[in-house]
Amino acid sequence: xxxxxxxxxxxxxxxxxxxxxxxxxxxxxxxxxxxADSMAAVPGGDGAFDAAVVDSSADAARAIAAxxxxxxxxPAADSIEETxxxxxxxxxxxxxxxxxxxxxxxxxxxxxxxRLSSGKLGEPGLLRVHCxxxxxxxxxxxxLYGHIDLVIRFFASSxxxxxxxxRGDQSYLQAHLGFAGGGMAVLDFSDRLPAGQGYxxxxxxxxxxxxxxxxxxxxxxxxxxxxxxxxxxxxxxGVLFEVQRFVDAVAGEETPPSDSEAILTVHRVLDAIxxxxxxxxxxxERGGIYEPA
Amino acid sequence: MSRPDPIRVLVxxxxxxxxxxxxxxxxxxxxxxxxxxxxxxxxxxxxxxxEFAREHxxxxxxxxxxxxxEHGVRVAVVSxxxxxxxxxSVRAADAGLHVIQDKPMSxxxxxxxxxxxxxxxxxxxxxxxxxxxxxxxxxxxxxxxRGDIGTPCAIHVDFYFAKDAGPPKGSLDPGAAPLDWLExxxxxxxxxxxxxxxxxxxxELSIEGxxxxxxIALLCGAQARRxxxxxxxxxxxxxADNDVEDLATVTLEFEDDLVGSLAIGRIGNASHPDIGEIxxxxxxxxxxxxxxxxxxxxxxxYRDQPETEFKSQRLLAEDNDYLLADxxxxxIETDSPSILDVRTSRNITAMVAAAIESGRSGKVxxxx
Numbered sequence: 003x004x005x006x007x008x009x010x011x012x013x014x015x016x017x018x019x020x021x022x023x024x025x026x027x028x029x030x031x032x033x034x035x036x037x038a039d040s041m042a043a044v045p046g047g048d049g050a051f052d053a054a055v056v057d058s059s060a061d062a063a064r065a066i067a068a069x070x071x072x073x074x075x076x077p078a079a080d081s082i083e084e085t086x087x088x089x090x091x092x093x094x095x096x097x098x099x100x101x102x103x104x105x106x107x108x109x110x111x112x113x114x115x116x117r118l119s120s121g122k123l124g125e126p127g128l129l130r131v132h133c134x135x136x137x138x139x140x141x142x143x144x145x146l147y148g149h150i151d152l153v154i155r156f157f158a159s160s161x162x163x164x165x166x167x168x169r170g171d172q173s174y175l176q177a178h179l180g181f182a183g184g185g186m187a188v189l190d191f192s193d194r195l196p197a198g199q200g201y202x203x204x205x206x207x208x209x210x211x212x213x214x215x216x217x218x219x220x221x222x223x224x225x226x227x228x229x230x231x232x233x234x235x236x237x238x239x240g241v242l243f244e245v246q247r248f249v250d251a252v253a254g255e256e257t258p259p260s261d262s263e264a265i266l267t268v269h270r271v272l273d274a275i276x277x278x279x280x281x282x283x284x285x286x287e288r289g290g291i292y293e294p295a
Numbered sequence: 296m297s298r299p300d301p302i303r304v305l306v307x308x309x310x311x312x313x314x315x316x317x318x319x320x321x322x323x324x325x326x327x328x329x330x331x332x333x334x335x336x337x338x339x340x341x342x343x344x345x346e347f348a349r350e351h352x353x354x355x356x357x358x359x360x361x362x363x364x365e366h367g368v369r370v371a372v373v374s375x376x377x378x379x380x381x382x383x384s385v386r387a388a389d390a391g392l393h394v395i396q397d398k399p400m401s402x403x404x405x406x407x408x409x410x411x412x413x414x415x416x417x418x419x420x421x422x423x424x425x426x427x428x429x430x431x432x433x434x435x436x437x438x439x440x441r442g443d444i445g446t447p448c449a450i451h452v453d454f455y456f457a458k459d460a461g462p463p464k465g466s467l468d469p470g471a472a473p474l475d476w477l478e479x480x481x482x483x484x485x486x487x488x489x490x491x492x493x494x495x496x497x498x499e500l501s502i503e504g505x506x507x508x509x510x511i512a513l514l515c516g517a518q519a520r521r522x523x524x525x526x527x528x529x530x531x532x533x534x535a536d537n538d539v540e541d542l543a544t545v546t547l548e549f550e551d552d553l554v555g556s557l558a559i560g561r562i563g564n565a566s567h568p569d570i571g572e573i574x575x576x577x578x579x580x581x582x583x584x585x586x587x588x589x590x591x592x593x594x595x596x597y598r599d600q601p602e603t604e605f606k607s608q609r610l611l612a613e614d615n616d617y618l619l620a621d622x623x624x625x626x627i628e629t630d631s632p633s634i635l636d637v638r639t640s641r642n643i644t645a646m647v648a649a650a651i652e653s654g655r656s657g658k659v660x661x662x663x
Contacts, residue, residue: 127529127542130453130558132576134583163657165523167546167554174449174578176554178546180657184527186544188556190449192578201583205572207455207542209463209529212566218574218585284523284659295657 008032008249011044011051011070013061025242026055032249041065053252055102055245059084066091066099073248075103077147082269089262098258100248101265106152107240110215114206115155117213124209126156129187135200138193142172143272145191150177150275151268153189156206157181160267163286168279170194177275199234301326302624305368305392307359307383308332308375309347310340311489315397315424316347316372318616324624325370330355331362332375339481340375359383363390370623373397376493377501381406384421388413393420393627398490398505400640402497404648404663407641414637420626421637425509428618428634430611431588432510435575439514444579447515450555451576452507456499457567458488460531460541473536498526498539499559500647500654507557508643509635510575510588517549519646519662526654530563545650557650569605 012023012034019037026034036051038044041064044051053071056062059079065072066088078101079085092099105111117123131149138145154160161179168175173194179187195201203216221232250256267290274292278285285292304327306316319325330348332340334357341357348355356362363371371387373380374397381401384394394414400423401407414421426432439447461479480492491497511517526540534541542560549555562571573588592607600606619634626633645663653660 125529127527127562128544128558128560130544132451134578165546165659167548169448169552169554174554176449176546176556178523178525178544178556180525184525184529184542186525186527186542188544188546188558190451190556192449192583194448194578194580195583196581201585203576203585205453207560207562207566210563210565212455212457212562212572214572216574218587282659284657286657 008053008252009035009051010245010249011036011038011041011054013038013041013044013054013056015039015057022241026245028242029245029249031253032245041068053248055248057103059088062088062099063091066095066097069095069097071098071248071252073100073102073245076101076151077143077269078265080141080143082266082273085265085269089265098248098251100244100251100258102241102244102248103148104151104240104244105148106155107243109238109240111152111204112240112243114204114213114215117211118156118206118208123206123211123213125183126185126206126208128185128207129153129156129189130203130205131187131189132201132203133189134192134195134202136193136195136197137173140193142175142276143269145193146175146177146272146275147268149189149191150271151264153179153187154264154267154271157185157187160271160287161187163284164271164274164278164292165284166275166279172279175275175279201234299324302370302627303328303366303368305362305366305371305387306330306347307371307373307387308336308340308344308379310343310375311397311484311492312487313347313374314616315374315395318424319370319372319395319620320351321613321617322620322624325620327351327353328368329353329362329366331359332357333359343484359386360390363387363392369393370395377402377491377497378493378495381410384410385413388417388419388421391417391419393623395422395424395623396640397424399497399501399647400505400644402495402501404641404645407644411637411641420623420633421640422619422623422626422633423505423509423635423640424619425635426506426588426615427509427513428615428622429588430614431575431586431590432513435514435577435584435586438584439577439579443582444577444584445581447553447577447579449553449578450511450515452510452555452557453572453574454503454507454557454559455562455567455571455573456503456560457564457569457571458561459564460488460561461533462531463563464528464530464532464535467532474533476533476537479533496537496539498534498543498651499541499561500524500526500543500545500650501539504557504559504647504650505640505643507559508646509639511547511555512639512643513634514575514577515549515553517551517553518642519547519549519555519649521548521659521661522546522646522649522653523659524650524653526651530561540654543650543654545653547646564603569607
């Protein structure tokens with residue numbers, strides 16, 4: 003790209019913008035030139051930037067309508083229909099729509115994916131994920147999208163069957179997935195923890211190795227009287243990696259970081275998870291559609 | 296004041312790992328008195344029984360009923376192949392002996408029902424050997440019973456043993472004869488990895504599933520109503536050849552809205568620096584708990600350390616054995632249930648059987 007930097011509008015919650023802005027100072031070939039809490043509030047209008055990093059489907063739609071490449075925090079939209087609409091709009095506008103905020107792009111999971119793809123762990127057999135947080139009003143799609151994307155990446159396919167159990171209006175959900183060839187995944191999500199830090203854990207067992215990524219391992223101890231507290235280390239998010247890939251893709255130096263069919267596949271699996279948890283049925287994939295046996 | 300006489304113990308077959316009998320003997324109130332088995336057992340069974348008897352300076356009698364009649368025993372410790380567990384336990388109970396049985400209770404729920412009937416009819420005590428008194432489990436139970444996390448809503452156990460079980464799946468010539476389960480497990484006696492020894496092949500759910508399910512029974516006291524499982528032979532040719540799983544996941548739905556899961560496997564030496572990843576995670580109405588079952592432990596590293604030596608050594612694990620024996624003694628002396636009694640053990644076997652059926656059928660299965 004030479005000296006030309008992609009000018010980026012960073013859109014997000016005011017509390018989160020400073021940390022993200024600091025992280026994105028390291029992006030090569032791109033520079034955040036404007037921040038705002040929504041696309042509508044961008045000072046100077048659409049001319050002030052070339053691409054937008056946003057955290058809502060509404061802002062993604064506005065960015066696309068303005069002819070800007072957009073990286074949107076997962077999920078691109080809550081429904082598959084709205085997602086398809088965004089993808090269509092992006093294609094018609096000749097811009098990229100990339101999905102970010104994915105667990106698969108965190109430092110730990112990039113290491114695991116690398117070891118898996120290099121063959122060191124063998125064939126993936128079992129993926130185990132626990133993802134707990136305090137109370138939230140996030141939708142099911144919002145809570146699960148990134149992890150289902152990750153599961154599909156680990157197994158290089160969508161699940162062949164699934165069975166899901168939910169409790170308390172989906173404040174707790176457990177998804178049990180089976181893959182052709184025998185692989186399996188069990189993921190549980192809860193937003194029932196007391197207010198405060200959450201807990202994340204992932205283990206992947208392959209036929210010739212395993213990977214363990216657990217907040218329990220990455221904890222320090224704080225002694226202030228009584229029982230010590232666990233300080234969970236921040237093992238990093240994927241925002242810099244994602245934005246760099248996005249910038250490189252816009253510059254034509256990398257293939258676009260998102261695949262429309264992959265995005266829609268995640269939505270289909272999420273839809274099936276919701277239906278299985280409501281119907282208490284095992285659903286099987288047939289031609290891209292999940293149905294009872 | 297003189298101490299009561301030790302309770303004399305019949306070791307009723309000890310063909311696989313002998314830790315149950317040793318564990319009972321670690322308690323000063325129990326005394327191993329005799330080893331016995333049926334005369335018609337194969338030579339390898341007698342050889343192992345005799346070896347144990349010799350090591351402990353006690354007789355070996357090839358006649359179970361004779362050993363019971365002549366050696367003044369009050370307790371039987373059953374460590375035969377799993378397919379004989381229940382028959383031996385029933386015979387011991389019918390002879391009025393209290394029974395300590397190695398895991399699994401059985402690979403047949405109907406056999407377990409026979410044991411339940413015999414134990415209850417004869418009013419004897421039953422303990423299935425377990426790990427519920429390891430320090431980490433004691434700690435977990437303390438926290439939960441105290442109400443620190445409120446009412447448990449979800450409980451998850453990872454129970455991965457980082458052990459090999461012969462050649463990796465797919466590593467043999469395509470035309471190679473299937474590996475013989477019994478012969479392979481007999482050879483595994485040297486390393487203690489022979490929990491599944493017997494004529495009937497058993498997967499990890501059968502061999503080891505009772506341990507994590509016993510944790511769940513201890514901590515939540517709930518009975519699973521239905522299960523959904525995925526099972527596969529992912530690692531070992533032995534398991535693939537004998538159509539049993541070495542990797543399984545189970546979704547458990549209990550009464551009172553409690554849910555849970557189990558992930559279990561014999562995942563291979565290379566997949567963990569120590570015995571394996573064994574963790575419990577409990578979500579409650581007011582908090583959550585994450586427990587590493589192996590702790591407390593100390594880590595030791597040195598030059599030329601054998602690959603098969605665990606880098607982290609568990610501490611106080613032998614306390615589990617003494618405490619189990621002590622728990623059983625208290626059950627006998629106070630006429631109270633043991634920490635893993637006959638009905639809970641039977642229910643665990645039923646959960647395992649349902650999970651195996653679910654894994655094969657791909658359906659949700661009601662626990663019988």
